[in-house]
Amino acid sequence: MTSNTEDLDSIAVNNFREYLQIPSVHPDIDYGPCVEFLQRLANEIKLPVQVIEPVASKPVVIISWLGQSPNLPSVLLNSHMDVVPVMPEEWKHPPFGAEVHDGKIYARGAQDMKCIGIQYLEAIRRLKENNVQLQRTIHCSFVPDEEIGGAVGMKQFVKSKTFKELNIGMALDEGLPSVDDRFLVYYGERCMWHVTFHCPGQPGHGSLLLKDTAAEKLHNLMSKIMAHRAEQVRLLDSDPDLTIGDVMTVNVTILNGGQQANVLPSELTMTMDCRIPVTSDINEWSKTLDTWCAESGEGIYMVQSRFENAKPTDISEENPYWMRFKESVDDMGLQIETRIFPGGTDSRFLREMGIPALGFSPIINHPVLLHDTDEYLAESMFLRGIEIYMKLISSLGDIANDEN
Numbered sequence: 084m085t086s087n088t089e090d091l092d093s094i095a096v097n098n099f100r101e102y103l104q105i106p107s108v109h110p111d112i113d114y115g116p117c118v119e120f121l122q123r124l125a126n127e128i129k130l131p132v133q134v135i136e137p138v139a140s141k142p143v144v145i146i147s148w149l150g151q152s153p154n155l156p157s158v159l160l161n162s163h164m165d166v167v168p169v170m171p172e173e174w175k176h177p178p179f180g181a182e183v184h185d186g187k188i189y190a191r192g193a194q195d196m197k198c199i200g201i202q203y204l205e206a207i208r209r210l211k212e213n214n215v216q217l218q219r220t221i222h223c224s225f226v227p228d229e230e231i232g233g234a235v236g237m238k239q240f241v242k243s244k245t246f247k248e249l250n251i252g253m254a255l256d257e258g259l260p261s262v263d264d265r266f267l268v269y270y271g272e273r274c275m276w277h278v279t280f281h282c283p284g285q286p287g288h289g290s291l292l293l294k295d296t297a298a299e300k301l302h303n304l305m306s307k308i309m310a311h312r313a314e315q316v317r318l319l320d321s322d323p324d325l326t327i328g329d330v331m332t333v334n335v336t337i338l339n340g341g342q343q344a345n346v347l348p349s350e351l352t353m354t355m356d357c358r359i360p361v362t363s364d365i366n367e368w369s370k371t372l373d374t375w376c377a378e379s380g381e382g383i384y385m386v387q388s389r390f391e392n393a394k395p396t397d398i399s400e401e402n403p404y405w406m407r408f409k410e411s412v413d414d415m416g417l418q419i420e421t422r423i424f425p426g427g428t429d430s431r432f433l434r435e436m437g438i439p440a441l442g443f444s445p446i447i448n449h450p451v452l453l454h455d456t457d458e459y460l461a462e463s464m465f466l467r468g469i470e471i472y473m474k475l476i477s478s479l480g481d482i483a484n485d486e487n
């Protein structure tokens with residue numbers, strides 16, 4: 084059976100809209116409807132599908148297109164099924180309506196990232212219809228809970244027996260849309276580091292001038308953080324080649340302590356979100372934090388949590404997957420820019436496993452509306468994305484044995 088392009092386009096758009104209409108929105112997501120929808124789609128395209136639950140009620144859907152040399156490392160096309168909450172009253176159109184206005188599809192998840200999940204599958208549908216057969220197996224994974232850190236999603240999936248059996252050689256995952264005509268490709272992420280400073284202090288009456296108060300220590304620390312922040316702002320402003328992913332960001336996000344206006348607290352706490360660029364030395368930063376505490380007053384201690392600093396994916400000639408990716412986008416005449424991702428995505432769990440991963444969302448000339456109101460994707464961009472993936476998938480899936 085061969086369908087014409089018009090039919091294929093309307094099938095793809097309908098599937099995209101149907102997926103968007105499933106409110107897989109935090110908190111307490113029921114992934115059941117997403118799983119059923121994806122299973123139905125896989126059956127329709129005649130692709131084997133498996134559903135595993137590394138954590139109960141947190142399913143991972145894996146849809147596979149078998150290659151002719153299934154022993155070669157496979158290509159993973161990852162997307163997440165969950166979306167972030169909405170404030171419906173602020174939206175022009177219902178956030179789970181997936182209505183089309185002026186050629187734009189409005190819905191939560193239109194950019195982040197239900198578009199990509201469907202584009203992968205529709206690209207494979209078309210390649211199959213064109214009787215393309217690839218060397219390598221392509222796996223599309225649909226994971227839960229990326230938007231709340233992936234701790235019970237991708238992080239568990241990569242540890243599963245099923246994941247190991249997929250024998251993944253490289254992966255594609257989400258990136259970010261661009262506001263101009265350059266496509267953005269992300270090859271690494273900064274290291275996320277959260278620190279809570281505990282500043283103990285002399286308790287007592289608020290009417291006195293006691294020594295060694297918690298607020299003085301907090302003030303000293305805050306000054307150091309803000310000076311460091313200002314330095315990074317200057318650095319970013321001074322060099323047009325730098326993006327936010329290339330500098331360190333520090334932000335105070337939580338302040339706590341005190342119970343009554345006339346009572347000095349015995350402790351105040353302050354939480355800071357830091358993102359460390361891949362070029363920075365993690366140990367140096369750790370020493371800086373120790374020094375800040377020691378200089379800011381007696382008894383300050385930190386509670387810290389941070390991600391393992393996953394090495395960025397190699398984007399040199401040494402990496403055949405990268406070379407293939409680059410060749411394909413060049414062939415298509417696409418302008419790309421390689422960057423470090425400013426936040427965190429599931430790619431980091433893959434990179435920690437030593438799997439090369441590229442963050443790529445084929446969206447250009449769009450406002451960046453991830454997590455924002457009136458999130459939309461133009462229908463034409465969605466369809467162009469399918470063509471881009473057709474080329475990328477067929478090229479990455481056809482790397483011969485001797486290359487990797």
Ligand SMILES: [Zn+2]
Nearest residue numbers: 195196229257
């Ligand atoms: Zn996302």
